[in-house]
Structure formats: C-alpha cells, structure tokens
Amino acid sequence: MQQSGHLKSLSPAELRLLIRQKDPRIRTTTGLAKGYQQANVVILPKHLANDFEAFCHSNPAPLPLLYRSQSGETSCPPLARNADIRLHTHTRTDISQYCVYEEGRLVKTVSSLEEYGSQQRTEQQALHHDFWSDMVCFYLGCSFGFEGVLKKAGIPVRNVEQGRNISMYRTAVSCVPAAAFSCPLVVTMRPVPVDMLNAAVEVTHLNPLAHGAPVHIGDPALLGIQDLSKPDYGEQVELQPGDVTVFWACGVTAIEAIHSSKPSLAFSHSPGCMFLTDVPDSSSVSMTRFLDSLDSPYNKPNPELVPLCFQISHNPPFYSLVSQAAVERIRLLEMIIGDDPGERGIKALFVQDELLRSCLALSHSSSVAITTGFPTHYMHSPPDETDGPPGAIAMATILLSLGKQVTLLTDKRALEMNRAIIDEAVRTGVLKTAIPVVTFEDSGPDSALDFLCHHGDPSKPRYDHLVAIERSGRAGDGNYYNMRAINIKHLVDPIDDLFIAAKNIPGITTTGIGDGGNELGMGKLKEKVKKLMPKGDLIACDVPADFAITAGVSNWGGYAVACGLFLLHTCPSHQRYLKSGLGLERVTPQELLQDWTANLPSVDKEESCLSTLVRFGIRSGKTANLAMEVDGLTFHPTHSDIITRLLEVTHGSNMLKP
Structure with missing residues (x-):
C-alpha cells in the first residue's frame, strides 16, 4: 500500500x-x-x-x-x-x-x-x-x-x-x-x-x-x-x-x-x-x-570515526566497517613495508588495501592457521631461511592476545624444529603462549577437506583463515622454486592444496605474504610476477590467496598485520561492528589495551626471535649467512628501523580516546 x-x-x-x-x-x-x-x-x-x-x-x-x-x-x-x-x-x-x-x-x-x-x-x-x-x-x-x-x-x-x-x-x-x-x-x-x-x-x-x-x-x-x-x-x-x-x-x-x-x-x-x-x-x-x-x-x-565499507569475503559475501582514521594508519603501515632495500622490484606487485582487507578478515576470525617455511638453502641442514618464522610468530601472538585460536602449520621434515622454536619463543616472552604445531600430508582426494573441516564437513570449518608468510608456493608446472629458479619440491609438503581447497569452503579466507612472487598465495598476482619479476615465468606461484600482501621482506608483512590488528581493535567504529552494537565500552578497558600493546612486535622481541633461529642453524635467505640478518640485510639498522616505524604509526593512534 x-x-x-x-x-x-x-x-x-x-x-x-x-x-x-x-x-x-x-x-x-x-x-x-x-x-x-x-x-x-x-x-x-x-x-x-x-x-x-x-x-x-x-x-x-x-x-x-x-x-x-x-x-x-x-x-x-x-x-x-x-x-x-x-x-x-x-x-x-x-x-x-x-x-x-x-x-x-x-x-x-x-x-x-x-x-x-x-x-x-x-x-x-x-x-x-x-x-x-x-x-x-x-x-x-x-x-x-x-x-x-x-x-x-x-x-x-x-x-x-x-x-x-x-x-x-x-x-x-x-x-x-x-x-x-x-x-x-x-x-x-x-x-x-x-x-x-x-x-x-x-x-x-x-x-x-x-x-x-x-x-x-x-x-x-x-x-x-x-x-x-x-x-x-x-x-x-x-x-x-x-x-x-x-x-x-x-x-x-x-x-x-x-x-x-x-x-x-x-x-x-x-x-x-x-x-x-x-x-x-x-x-x-x-x-x-x-x-x-x-x-x-x-x-x-564522531565525524572522525565515520566508517568505510570493505568487502572481505566473496564466499559467503561479507563486508566489514572501519573508520577512515584507522584506514589511513593501516595504509601507512602498508607503505612502510613496501620499502625495497634488497632492490627486488617488489613495489611493482603492490596492490593497495590488501593489508587492510586481510586484517579485517582476521579480525572477524576465530581460528587461524599460519604456515611458513621456505627451504631455499637446499644444500644446508636445516634448509630454511630466517624470513617467515619471526613474522608468523608476531602474527600469532597478537591473534592470541585478541582471543583467537592459532595453529602453526609446517612441513613434516621441520616439525620438531618448529616445535622447539615455539617453545623457545614462549620461554623468552616473544610468543604469548604455546600453540599447536601440525603437519599436512596428501593421503587421498579428500585430505585437504578432512584437514580443514571437522569430519570433512564443509559446513564445519576447523579454521576460518589461513595465512602463508614466506612459504614456498607451487608454480604452474607443479614444482617449487627459490629465487634462483632451483626446484626444491622435495623439501616442501603440499600445503598449497589447503589454499586451493579453501576456495570452495564457505567461511574460510586466505592471506599470502611474500616478497618475490614465488610464495604461497602470490598466485593472486601471478601475471604481474611473470611479467615484472626476474625469472617470473618459471618461479611465479600459481596458487592464489584472497589477499596478497607484498613487502620488501616478508617478516615485515607479518609485523604490519600485527600492528593493523591492534589498530582495528582500538577503532571504535570497527569494534562496534564486531559487537553488533551490543555491550560497548566507551573506551577500551585498560587491562586489554595493555595486553594488546605488550603483544605487539618490538625491536627487542624480534631481535630475540632472530637470535633463536640462528642458534637453530637457520640462515639468511639471500646470502646463506648464519648471522643476525634476513634476506642479506642486517637486523640493525634495517629491520629494527622498519619495526620502529611501524610502531610509531601504531602508537600514534588517537582512536583510543572516547
């Protein structure tokens, strides 16, 4: 009528x-x-x-x-x-x-x-x-x-x-x-x-x-x-x-x-x-x-907290809200990690707001599986590099602080080593608390579905977000290549299958973090990698993620995700949306804020984490040096400077005020 x-x-x-x-x-x-x-x-x-x-x-x-x-x-x-x-x-x-x-x-x-x-x-x-x-x-x-x-x-x-x-x-x-x-x-x-x-x-x-x-x-x-x-x-x-x-x-x-x-x-x-x-x-x-x-x-x-809307899932369709103020700060984080001191040309792969959308999806998640491990040094034991694990642990600890369940997913060959690294990270205060470390093996056509979902039921996912950071990714020919185009498939478990299967499971989103285009999840940028990166036609990862975060060093992407999650959880507009407008606090309770702050990455914690990796015999990616460096760049001043800049943006937030 x-x-x-x-x-x-x-x-x-x-x-x-x-x-x-x-x-x-x-x-x-x-x-x-x-x-x-x-x-x-x-x-x-x-x-x-x-x-x-x-x-x-x-x-x-x-x-x-x-x-x-x-x-x-x-x-x-x-x-x-x-x-x-x-x-x-x-x-x-x-x-x-x-x-x-x-x-x-x-x-x-x-x-x-x-x-x-x-x-x-x-x-x-x-x-x-x-x-x-x-x-x-x-x-x-x-x-x-x-x-x-x-x-x-x-x-x-x-x-x-x-x-x-x-x-x-x-x-x-x-x-x-x-x-x-x-x-x-x-x-x-x-x-x-x-x-x-x-x-x-x-x-x-x-x-x-x-x-x-x-x-x-x-x-x-x-x-x-x-x-x-x-x-x-x-x-x-x-x-x-x-x-x-x-x-x-x-x-x-x-x-x-x-x-x-x-x-x-x-x-x-x-x-x-x-x-x-x-x-x-x-x-x-x-x-x-x-x-x-x-x-x-x-x-x-508050006009300064007018929300902006971003789609963070297509399956099922779902959008999230975040204030313009938080968006601007997360874009600053994204700009900082885009520095390219190794001169790999990573800026050519940059897509704006991949960091923001990934952080929003993670903010809505309840159970996250993180995978890392790039065995680029196939002539050494262990073959892994120092890029990846520190960023993975930085993401894990802030996610734990925010009340998420976190699992670390690794290759079978590296299982015991990574469990020991996690234990040491907890002992030294780098990681908030211990997390499960698990492996995945291809044991049949339903292996990925059974791993990702309870009883293999796609309506009951075990995880709602998968993150790969500096994880060797499968190329178009089915092999795995380091940046020198050497096939390292024999050292890599088929974790890519999980990202492929997740595409068809409603409620699971995925993130890939990389610095060269051959990492798991970078398949979203495959055509750019093939065209713009050295040996891209061969090494480009063929497996996409929903969000592909590019960084000068992959660890930096992990640090930026941790800082971005902090900014979202101190953004009143986003918190209101997360809580459906119910049970709101005028300001974030001080004890929560202190815990989140304590579980952000820091120069001291990341230096300690890198020191642990070196003690386990893990080497720098570019040089194979067994030293305090990542991708050939020494921790001081390069990596410490990036961490400091990320924290300055994060702590410079005034969104905590009522």
Missing part, C-alpha cells in the same frame, strides 16, 4: 493528528515525516523500568534511548509538543496500532489504549486497577528516522519504493542481558546498491538516534537468518540486481525483551507503526542540540 504524496508532505504534528483520528491511509509510518526522527515505544511496569533502562544502555545500537517518562506520564516534552502516547480523550492516540502483552505473550493489537484507562474495566484489567500511574514509557530511536537522509543522498529506499513495511528479523545474536531482560537482537534489512554502501554507512553513522551505522553487511546466514523471504516482523522487501543486504539494529528488540521478561501487562507500538517525533534528523543543528542534551556517549557521533 503506497502512502499518498499528501501524507508524505505533512509535518509530524499534522500526522499525529491524523493518527488520533484513525485515518485509514496511515497503515505504517515508513516514508512519513521525512527529516524527523521516529520512535519505538515500550510501556512497562515501573518496577522493571530501571532494569530496562540498563538494558538499553548495554545495547545502544538496537535500543537508543530518546526519553524515559516518569511513572504515569503520557507526554514526552523533549520529543514532541502536545503529544499523548496513551490518550487525550477517549478517541485520541498518537500511534496507529499498539500491541498488548500479558505475561510476555502478545494477546492483541489495538488502535487505542483507552480501554485500559476506562473506569469500566474487565475482571482481568481490574487486577491492574491503577496501572497508568504505575507504568513507565520508553521512547527508542527507529531506523525510519534515517530513510529521508538515505533518499537525500540518492540511495534508494526499497521498502518505501515497494510500499511495504520494513523487513525485520530475529537473529542468533544475543543482546547483553540486564536483570530480567535477555533476548536476541532484532535487525531491519534494507537492500543497498553495492556502489552506494559507503554513502549509506556514512549517513546512518551520523544518526545514532536511528540506530547509527549498520551492524552487518552481507550474508544473512551469518546472523542466523536462514530465509529473507520470511521476516519475523514486517513484510518482505525485494532486492534489485546489484543490491547488497544491509542490516541495522532494530528497536523491535524491545518487543523480544518483553517476551523474555514476561511482565504481567505491557504495551508496545506495533512493528512499523512508530511514534512520530518533532526531533529533526541528523542534518540539522536542532538535532545536534538534542544529542547534546542526552546522557549517553553513544548518541554523539
């Missing part, structure tokens, strides 16, 4: 009058009161009011609290003039349809609550003889409040175009509980053209009263939504070609909270039938004044 053009031109006050008069044209409030906030409404017994307010503050994205009434108060002076959420006379209401709940169950919908204020009460209602003076009304922000801003930015609002109520879905994401209130997060879904995602994110971020920026972009199954055609509330909104599903936290979460807390009697708006306020949207000065009047820090958007 399309709203008439006349209705769309009316002010909130004029529309509230029509609602009181039960105008049949107003079925939902989507598309109405353009330029003004709309509100979800929940009316609860006052003995639950403090707990519900705490629930709102713990879950600011779905439940942005605009106003809490006093007991029995039926107006809301900060939000609207001459408003009465309950009734003014026996026929006036300010919401077109209410839901009535008894013991947490929806028992009916009504267009007026006047019967609950009448002197003629039913026996059931008599139990609540003075409930209006015992009731508290909560007004919560609504995403309808940003539809006008979306349209102004040129972003189509599909639900309005289709004349439908917005689609609302119950998710598998649990809100942070507070006393009696515990329930799943509810989200709205709006299809957005892929080239307009950043614009949609920006304009909604600047309107926190209407739930702010999205909490999920991409595959609905990642939220536990199995069928978009069957919304739990509202109506199905159809996607158009090129649209991406974008999900915002929804105030209908409050209705789920009523179901869970089971108050003897409670009321809410009917989903899609909102209270129309006189508060302007985010584009007005008046809105800024209103935001300043609110107590919660989450209601005050």
Whole structure:
C-alpha cells in the first residue's frame, strides 16, 4: 500500500493528528515525516523500568534511548509538543496500532489504549486497577528516522519504493542481558546498491538516534537468518540486481525483551507503526542540540570515526566497517613495508588495501592457521631461511592476545624444529603462549577437506583463515622454486592444496605474504610476477590467496598485520561492528589495551626471535649467512628501523580516546 504524496508532505504534528483520528491511509509510518526522527515505544511496569533502562544502555545500537517518562506520564516534552502516547480523550492516540502483552505473550493489537484507562474495566484489567500511574514509557530511536537522509543522498529506499513495511528479523545474536531482560537482537534489512554502501554507512553513522551505522553487511546466514523471504516482523522487501543486504539494529528488540521478561501487562507500538517525533534528523543543528542534551556517549557521533565499507569475503559475501582514521594508519603501515632495500622490484606487485582487507578478515576470525617455511638453502641442514618464522610468530601472538585460536602449520621434515622454536619463543616472552604445531600430508582426494573441516564437513570449518608468510608456493608446472629458479619440491609438503581447497569452503579466507612472487598465495598476482619479476615465468606461484600482501621482506608483512590488528581493535567504529552494537565500552578497558600493546612486535622481541633461529642453524635467505640478518640485510639498522616505524604509526593512534 503506497502512502499518498499528501501524507508524505505533512509535518509530524499534522500526522499525529491524523493518527488520533484513525485515518485509514496511515497503515505504517515508513516514508512519513521525512527529516524527523521516529520512535519505538515500550510501556512497562515501573518496577522493571530501571532494569530496562540498563538494558538499553548495554545495547545502544538496537535500543537508543530518546526519553524515559516518569511513572504515569503520557507526554514526552523533549520529543514532541502536545503529544499523548496513551490518550487525550477517549478517541485520541498518537500511534496507529499498539500491541498488548500479558505475561510476555502478545494477546492483541489495538488502535487505542483507552480501554485500559476506562473506569469500566474487565475482571482481568481490574487486577491492574491503577496501572497508568504505575507504568513507565520508553521512547527508542527507529531506523525510519534515517530513510529521508538515505533518499537525500540518492540511495534508494526499497521498502518505501515497494510500499511495504520494513523487513525485520530475529537473529542468533544475543543482546547483553540486564536483570530480567535477555533476548536476541532484532535487525531491519534494507537492500543497498553495492556502489552506494559507503554513502549509506556514512549517513546512518551520523544518526545514532536511528540506530547509527549498520551492524552487518552481507550474508544473512551469518546472523542466523536462514530465509529473507520470511521476516519475523514486517513484510518482505525485494532486492534489485546489484543490491547488497544491509542490516541495522532494530528497536523491535524491545518487543523480544518483553517476551523474555514476561511482565504481567505491557504495551508496545506495533512493528512499523512508530511514534512520530518533532526531533529533526541528523542534518540539522536542532538535532545536534538534542544529542547534546542526552546522557549517553553513544548518541554523539564522531565525524572522525565515520566508517568505510570493505568487502572481505566473496564466499559467503561479507563486508566489514572501519573508520577512515584507522584506514589511513593501516595504509601507512602498508607503505612502510613496501620499502625495497634488497632492490627486488617488489613495489611493482603492490596492490593497495590488501593489508587492510586481510586484517579485517582476521579480525572477524576465530581460528587461524599460519604456515611458513621456505627451504631455499637446499644444500644446508636445516634448509630454511630466517624470513617467515619471526613474522608468523608476531602474527600469532597478537591473534592470541585478541582471543583467537592459532595453529602453526609446517612441513613434516621441520616439525620438531618448529616445535622447539615455539617453545623457545614462549620461554623468552616473544610468543604469548604455546600453540599447536601440525603437519599436512596428501593421503587421498579428500585430505585437504578432512584437514580443514571437522569430519570433512564443509559446513564445519576447523579454521576460518589461513595465512602463508614466506612459504614456498607451487608454480604452474607443479614444482617449487627459490629465487634462483632451483626446484626444491622435495623439501616442501603440499600445503598449497589447503589454499586451493579453501576456495570452495564457505567461511574460510586466505592471506599470502611474500616478497618475490614465488610464495604461497602470490598466485593472486601471478601475471604481474611473470611479467615484472626476474625469472617470473618459471618461479611465479600459481596458487592464489584472497589477499596478497607484498613487502620488501616478508617478516615485515607479518609485523604490519600485527600492528593493523591492534589498530582495528582500538577503532571504535570497527569494534562496534564486531559487537553488533551490543555491550560497548566507551573506551577500551585498560587491562586489554595493555595486553594488546605488550603483544605487539618490538625491536627487542624480534631481535630475540632472530637470535633463536640462528642458534637453530637457520640462515639468511639471500646470502646463506648464519648471522643476525634476513634476506642479506642486517637486523640493525634495517629491520629494527622498519619495526620502529611501524610502531610509531601504531602508537600514534588517537582512536583510543572516547
């Protein structure tokens, strides 16, 4: 049912009058009161009011609290003039349809609550003889409040175009509980053209009263939504070609909270039938004044933290958000590791934001397998080089600090040596704690699937991210070559098969870090390697990763990943997205920040790690020297200088401030 053009031109006050008069044209409030906030409404017994307010503050994205009434108060002076959420006379209401709940169950919908204020009460209602003076009304922000801003930015609002109520879905994401209130997060879904995602994110971020920026972009199954055609509330909104599903936290979460807390009697708006306020949207000065009047820090958007949107997975499709400030710093990290003191011409392989996208994917991961090992010195025992293990350990320790599971994957020939190196890294404080060290062997056509997934079931991956750093990669002819074009296949296990298999397993992303183009994962840049690198036609790795990070020395790529993850986890915009807007802290807890900082790479730790490798007989890649050098470059000043520069960018972040 399309709203008439006349209705769309009316002010909130004029529309509230029509609602009181039960105008049949107003079925939902989507598309109405353009330029003004709309509100979800929940009316609860006052003995639950403090707990519900705490629930709102713990879950600011779905439940942005605009106003809490006093007991029995039926107006809301900060939000609207001459408003009465309950009734003014026996026929006036300010919401077109209410839901009535008894013991947490929806028992009916009504267009007026006047019967609950009448002197003629039913026996059931008599139990609540003075409930209006015992009731508290909560007004919560609504995403309808940003539809006008979306349209102004040129972003189509599909639900309005289709004349439908917005689609609302119950998710598998649990809100942070507070006393009696515990329930799943509810989200709205709006299809957005892929080239307009950043614009949609920006304009909604600047309107926190209407739930702010999205909490999920991409595959609905990642939220536990199995069928978009069957919304739990509202109506199905159809996607158009090129649209991406974008999900915002929804105030209908409050209705789920009523179901869970089971108050003897409670009321809410009917989903899609909102209270129309006189508060302007985010584009007005008046809105800024209103935001300043609110107590919660989450209601005050910071323009410096406007998120940008990046796709980090195609299988399944998934996007992440990160502030422009964090993006700029991670791009600085990427620039630093692009230094090429060995003059290999690595800059020719550079692709911007591969580091950023890899860090974002790792940030969303829970279990990471890291592999390294390049046996370039086939005439020595061990044949491995000093590039790779230090970067792998640097990534492992920050991932552990961030609560991820980490596994080191190595060749069978090097298993015991790498276990000893890990033990020494833990003993010397370079690695946070011990991690499993495992091998992979080709024992049949399903070997890779069985290794990557529990019971070989592709719906149950054991790891959600694979990282290869300075790991010998399979060339197009099936062999493995060092930079001198010598075949070292006899020293390399077929770990490449895991990266190949991961392409067809939803939920596993991959990263390759290299400095020459013959490393596992650099197959993404194969054509560049063949054309631009010495002997590239022969040595180029044929196996791609989702993200290919190039660095002057591969270890530097590992250090940059560690620093990038730190920056993401101290970026409020990214943290909000990671947590779906739930349970936010105003600042990162100091103990967490101290732990993350302690587990960043440092000059002392990386020097200690390199010293351990030398004691194990591992040699410099370019020169085969058994010395404190990597790829022929001495630790001081070359590698120590890069580490110092990376840390300066990382610690120079001001994103930790509220």
